[in-house]
Every structure is written in structure tokens, then in C-alpha cells.
Amino acid sequence: MPGVKVRRVFGExxxxxxxxxxxxxxxxxxxxxxxxxMSPPFRPKxxxxxxxxxxxxxxxxxxxxxxxxxxxxxxxxxKDDFRKIPNGTGGIEDRMHVLWTHGVNTxxxxxxxxxxxxxxxxxxxxxxxxxxGIIAAGSDADLAIFDPQATHTIxxxxxxxxxxxxxxxxxxxxxxxxATVSQGKVVYKDGDVRTERGVGRYVDRPCFAPYYSAVEKRxxxxxxxxxxxxx
Amino acid sequence: MSVIIxxxxxxxxxxxxxxxxxxxxxxxxxxxxxxxxxxxVDVVDAGGCYVMPGGIDPHTHMQLPFxxxxxxxxxxxxxxxxxxxxxxxxxxxxxxxxxxxVLETYHKWRGWAEKSTTDYSFHVAITWWDDSVxxxxxxxxxxxxxxxxxxxxxxxxxxxxxxxxxVNSFTRARELGALCTVHAESGELVDHFxxxxxxxxxxxxxGHPQSRPPQVEGEAANRAIRFAQMIDVPLYVVxxxxxxxxxEIARARREGQTSIWRSIGGxxxx
Numbered sequence: 001m002p003g004v005k006v007r008r009v010f011g012e013x014x015x016x017x018x019x020x021x022x023x024x025x026x027x028x029x030x031x032x033x034x035x036x037x038m039s040p041p042f043r044p045k046x047x048x049x050x051x052x053x054x055x056x057x058x059x060x061x062x063x064x065x066x067x068x069x070x071x072x073x074x075x076x077x078x079k080d081d082f083r084k085i086p087n088g089t090g091g092i093e094d095r096m097h098v099l100w101t102h103g104v105n106t107x108x109x110x111x112x113x114x115x116x117x118x119x120x121x122x123x124x125x126x127x128x129x130x131x132x133g134i135i136a137a138g139s140d141a142d143l144a145i146f147d148p149q150a151t152h153t154i155x156x157x158x159x160x161x162x163x164x165x166x167x168x169x170x171x172x173x174x175x176x177x178x179a180t181v182s183q184g185k186v187v188y189k190d191g192d193v194r195t196e197r198g199v200g201r202y203v204d205r206p207c208f209a210p211y212y213s214a215v216e217k218r219x220x221x222x223x224x225x226x227x228x229x230x231x
Numbered sequence: 232m233s234v235i236i237x238x239x240x241x242x243x244x245x246x247x248x249x250x251x252x253x254x255x256x257x258x259x260x261x262x263x264x265x266x267x268x269x270x271x272v273d274v275v276d277a278g279g280c281y282v283m284p285g286g287i288d289p290h291t292h293m294q295l296p297f298x299x300x301x302x303x304x305x306x307x308x309x310x311x312x313x314x315x316x317x318x319x320x321x322x323x324x325x326x327x328x329x330x331x332x333v334l335e336t337y338h339k340w341r342g343w344a345e346k347s348t349t350d351y352s353f354h355v356a357i358t359w360w361d362d363s364v365x366x367x368x369x370x371x372x373x374x375x376x377x378x379x380x381x382x383x384x385x386x387x388x389x390x391x392x393x394x395x396x397x398v399n400s401f402t403r404a405r406e407l408g409a410l411c412t413v414h415a416e417s418g419e420l421v422d423h424f425x426x427x428x429x430x431x432x433x434x435x436x437x438g439h440p441q442s443r444p445p446q447v448e449g450e451a452a453n454r455a456i457r458f459a460q461m462i463d464v465p466l467y468v469v470x471x472x473x474x475x476x477x478x479e480i481a482r483a484r485r486e487g488q489t490s491i492w493r494s495i496g497g498x499x500x501x
């Protein structure tokens with residue numbers, strides 16, 4: 001991709017770590033605090049801005065969720081011992097939305113940078129580009145269509161995730177996904193969910209991604225040397 | 232099945248422009264202005280909207296068996312929730328338990344994922360080591376389209392990859408042309424602090440962040456980065472949560488692991 005260079009150490013950040021801080025663990029309600037138990041945990045506030053800067057500078061290239069849902073009855077396994085609280089929180093439905101509202105709308109990210117950190121960079125790093133991660137003839141017809149004027153308030157009462165608490169509860173969004181195309185079919189439009197069980201395909205990801213060419217050259221330049229003492 | 236997205240602004244990672252998008256047979260067939268919609272084609276009016284590549288979430292755990300229970304979101308419900316939010320692909324994780332056969336575990340997860348509504352792929356975690364594991368890694372890369380291996384540096388006594396496993400697995404991944412990924416938290420230190428904090432009488436969820444401070448993440452990130460540097464394998468650090476790990480990545484990218492700059496573009500030479 002013209003203009004974007006990355007090196008051989010890549011970094012991912014979760015939507016949750018960009019927007020939630022460790023005050024959740026001091027909440028007097030066990031259920032609320034336990035619902036936020038994940039590893040690594042949510043951090044003191046200052047880290048959030050550092051992570052945003054990492055995304056802006058390119059030191060972090062991808063955003064993810066670590067979507068791993070456990071409900072209150074499961075979290076209760078650690079009622080008397082925090083070490084037994086199942087680690088995990090949700091967010092797969094919200095990642096793009098919160099990145100748009102808090103990334104694009106705040107001026108931290110351009111729209112193209114938003115696309116890079118939510119799709120293109122993962123496609124490149126995991127070597128499925130340009131099948132995924134770009135709108136171009138010949139690429140998979142997987143699309144997200146955002147209406148920048150549309151608004152929504154995140155709530156566990158209305159989300160589609162199978163978990164009883166949303167870590168972004170109450171967050172007001174401007175600019176939301178109004179239609180989704182997967183494999184060339186409209187699978188979501190204006191609140192109407194049309195996904196079909198079992199139509200998702202396993203995607204092969206070949207080894208030796210393009211960045212490996214640099215690794216190969218570097219390795220041959222730094223191969224161990226021996227000294228000939230036979231004479 | 233054909234669909235045309237009309238009147239929107241296409242946003243790619245390099246540029247944005249007004250264009251319609253015509254899709255047929257699961258593939259984008261054409262991108263251009265003012266296309267005519269052929270008869271019988273599903274038309275989506277994207278006036279005033281931005282049309283973007285579907286999101287890829289490279290880190291999910293659908294229906295994961297973990298800590299004595301199973302994650303409540305399965306591959307069907309999870310990929311559906313993703314689609315509602317504009318995410319059209321996930322990369323989930325195959326995680327063998329200690330001594331659990333790697334290939335068998337991979338096939339077990341593939342079976343679970345068959346109910347997915349959108350496309351998916353798998354990283355495979357290396358959680359233990361014997362002679363069968365490098366063979367399995369080779370088979371996964373050659374025959375099953377796996378190009379990334381995950382290492383949990385946390386969760387001592389369960390799925391933690393210790394230093395010996397890291398060296399073995401990173402070296403094998405390097406031979407195979409695969410990417411190594413790490414969950415960077417020092418399992419030793421977390422285990423130590425968990426016991427200490429619990430025994431001090433703190434049993435509630437506030438003990439969780441206190442037993443895994445940012446320093447344990449910074450230490451593990453640095454260790455993995457240094458291992459990867461010396462074994463010369465590309466490394467991907469998952470879920471950076473704090474300045475400590477971010478600083479290690481930034482340092483690496485500016486120092487020893489930054490001596491070679493390359494575009495990761497599939498077509499550009501860098």
C-alpha cells in the first residue's frame with residue numbers, strides 16, 4: 001500500500017482498552033466489576049490516550065476485540081476468589097462503531113486510517129490481501145456501509161451479542177453501520193438481520209507473507225560465521 | 232445473486248472516491264461512477280454513506296472452553312453480531328489443552344465454526360511441546376492455510392508457553408514462514424502476585440488488575456520481541472493495553488527490528 005510502511009513487529013489494540021479504564025474494578029457491585037475481568041485488564045486512564053497515539057503513529061496497526069463472552073452466572077464462579085472469574089468481555093458488534101465515533105469523529109483518525117486499522121492492515125499482516133481489506137474488482141464482496149449522520153446508543157438490552165453486559169453501555173454513537181454485505185449478499189440492513197447459519201467460509205492464509213522477503217534477506221546477512229583454522 | 236451499492240463514497244485505506252460497487256458471485260466485479268443496475272439486481276441506496284471494506288476482527292474467542300466454563304457466544308451468534316456492526320470476518324483461535332493433539336484440536340474447532348454466518352480463519356496456539364508439535368505446525372501451514380501461531384505467556388499451569396516453548400515454536404514458525412503472535416503477560420509474575428494478593432485478603436475483582444500490573448505486560452512484550460528479533464521471526468503482539476508494552480513495540484520498530492523497512496502491500500515492492 002503506497003505510503004504505509006510497517007516493520008516486522010506488529011501491535012494490536014482492543015476497542016475496549018481504548019475506551020474503558022480500571023475504575024470498573026472499583027465498582028461496589030460484584031457483577032459489574034466481574035463482568036469487566038479480562039486479561040490484560042482495563043488500565044489507568046492515561047494508557048487510553050497512549051494507545052490512541054500508538055494507533056495514530058502506526059506503532060499499533062490493528063484493532064480487535066478479544067470477544068470472549070461470559071454471563072453473570074459464569075462470572076459468579078469467582079465470587080469468593082477473583083482468580084476463578086472467567087476472563088473475557090465482548091465487543092465484536094461495537095468495535096467499528098466506537099472506533100468511528102471516538103476515532104474519526106474526534107479527528108484522531110482519517111476515514112482511510114479507520115479502514116486501515118479495522119480491516120486492511122489485518123488483511124495484509126495475516127496475508128489475505130487483496131482478497132480482503134479493499135474495495136476493488138476481484139476482491140471478496142464484503143462491505144460495511146456507514147451512515148455518518150445515523151445515531152445509536154449502545155446497550156446490552158438491544159445489542160445482538162450473547163452476553164448480559166456491554167462494556168460500552170450507554171455510549172452514544174454518531175455514524176453507524178446501516179448495511180453489511182458478506183459474500184456479495186446483504187446480510188444486514190437498517191436493523192433487519194439476514195445472516196444465514198453455516199454460509200461462512202474458512203479462509204486459507206498462506207505462509208510467507210510479503211514482509212517475509214525482508215526477513216529472508218536479513219537472515220542471510222546475519223548468518224553465523226565460522227573461522228577456518230585448518231592451515 | 233448480485234447486488235449493487237449505489238451513490239456512496241468508497242473509502243479504502245489509500246483513498247476515497249464517489250463510486251458504485253457491483254457485486255456478483257460473492258466477488259466485487261466493478262467499482263465505478265454511475266453504473267446502471269442490471270435487471271433483477273438487489274440495489275442498496277448508499278447516498279450520503281461511506282462504503283468500506285468489511286471489518287476484520289483478528290482476535291475473537293467464540294464458544295471457548297475456558298476456566299471451567301464455555302464462552303456464551305458461539306460462532307453463529309458471534310459472527311451475526313459482528314455483521315450487524317460491519318465486521319465480516321473473524322480470525323479466532325484454536326487452543327489445544329496441555330498434551331492435547333494439535334491437529335485433532337484444530338479439526339474440533341473447525342467443526343464448531345461451521346455454523347458461522349460470515350468468513351473466518353484460525354490462529355493456532357502452541358501451548359505445549361514435544362516432537363509431534365513441529366510436525367503438526369508444518370501440516371497446518373502446508374495443508375490447512377494456517378500462517379500464525381499464538382503463544383500465551385500468561386496462564387501458568389494451564390496454557391502458558393514458557394521460554395523453552397517460545398524458542399522452539401518461534402524457530403519452527405520461522406522455518407515455515409509463519410507469523411508468531413503473543414499474549415504478553417508474564418505468567419510467573421501474575422501467578423506470584425495473584426497468590427500474594429489473594430492471601431492478603433483481597434478476594435474481589437479489584438484483585439484482578441492489581442495482580443497483573445502494566446509492568447508484567449511490558450516485561451513479556453519485551454521478552455517476546457527480543458526472542459523474535461534473535462530468531463528473526465516476525466512478531467505480532469496482541470491486545471496491547473498499556474504504555475509499557477506499546478513502548479516496547481515502538482522501541483523495537485525504531486531500533487534493531489527496524490533496520491529493514493518494507494511495505495506489507497501484496498503488490499508493492501516496498
